[in-house]
Amino acid sequence: MPPRKSITLTEAELRLMKMLWVRGESAVSELVAAMPEGEALAYTSVLTTVRILEQKGYVRHRQEGRAFLYSPCVEEQEASRSEVRHMMQRFFGNSRERLLLSLLGDDEIDPEELQRLKEAIASAADDLNPTHGDDAAVNGAPGGLAARKVAL
Amino acid sequence: MPPRKSITLTEAELRLMKMLWVRGESAVSELVAAMPEGEALAYTSVLTTVRILEQKGYVRHRQEGRAFLYSPCVEEQEASRSEVRHMMQRFFGNSRERLLLSLLGDDEIDPEELQRLKEAIASAADDLNPTHGDDAAVNGAPGGLAARKVAL
DNA sequence: AACATAGTATAAATAAATTAGTAGGATTAA
């Protein structure tokens, strides 16, 4: 059985999403023009990828004159969280705690940063209001994203 | 330019690595036999993947009689951390703090778990001894893994 | 109206990822 279609963002897809998150609604030609120096892409390359993103539910488009304007319909924060959940499943038995401890236990972390993280956690934990939905709390796979799209 | 060879663990690769982390040194036939019910694989399929893993530096082999015995040469913890670093680069501008806040800010988290996480962080932060190497602190890409291989 | 221009749609080419079939070599069994 060959590889399944990726549910998360691939490299080319993420590159485009980052541009859309920064620029907001954009025509394909604008995305092409906004490509960073040295990694220019053909118009049709961008078009193909942005259409895949639309199939995946990450962007939508509306017509303005004869051009399509694409805009993200999944926020960067939500896409990032989907990605975190995905890797939490793959590598940490779906345990936030294990992921978190791995993050803090990294050898390459220096003491000052660790201190900053502790402070950030302390203040963040207070701000977070525990209003959470009761549906589909465990998955985090494609369903997690789809369910969220409705909520947006 | 077509997709670049993946530096992180693909699905089939991770599946095998998990078995090797649990079982330790194993012959290909043993891995085939140990495959979970319903996702059996042909001998050659496992062989191909484990050879890719060897190319990537995740496993090594020695000869025992006429069979090759494969054993992991990257620990699960280290592979997981490489993966975390990779996604930290892709989605969080290489900032541990941003990843951590995203993790704690997830809507689907419930108050009790948040409390558990805070406690885990508090105790973990004390235990972590700040003895960190001074080399290659920023990368986390393929180099991060390669550099670690030497240290193991 | 003829022509250039700008945009989308379709098709295709390349490489990676996954799975497996077949061939060949060595060891064991009859």
Add this chain to the structure above:
DNA sequence: TTAATCCTACTAATTTATTTATACTATGTT
């Protein structure tokens, strides 16, 4: 010694991911 068995090596088929060329369509210009 011949046959069966077990293992690796090579080859291949399929799908996804990435990129682009070509064709087609509509708008605007001369």
